[in-house]
Amino acid sequence: MKTVLVFEPDKTLRTLFKEELEDEGYHVCLSRYERETLALLKHTPVNILITEHQLEPTQTYTNLLDLAREVKQIPVIIFTSHPRALIDCEWWGEKKYVSKTSNLDVLKETMREMLDYRRCIDRFSRSRSNLKQQEFYF
Secondary structure, three states: OHHHHHEEOHHHHHHHHHHHHOOOOOOOEEEEOOOHHHHHHHOOOOOEEEEEEEOOHHHHHHHHHHHHHOOOOOOOEEEEEEEHHHHHHOOOOEEEEEEOOOOOOOHHHHHHHHHHHHHHHHHHHHHHHHHHOOOOOO
16 A cells, blocks of 8 residues: 655645545545654655645755655655646656645546656666676676
């Protein structure tokens, strides 16, 4: 079962995430605060991070994204209602912006795509590692 960590300050949206994503078969960890999210990310095996967009990111938020992307190599989805963020939408490592609505279908599809992509990268890395370990005799 894949684990999703959701950082969302709004209680209604946290509840919506939990219900919808658990119905899809995900284990969902919810967080309201940046520091709590950072602690969960450090100590919980997570497959994907969903976070709201910060117009003025704090150092904690920046650390959170850096830890997810660079250290743990976890795909990150920025769930946002800010049109400016969507204009800047691009793949950056494994980060994707998704427009914030109460219909989570686009978000769920994006999650599936990113997890499939991550699975392919992991398989490729393992197969390269296996080839390096084998000795070839001619």
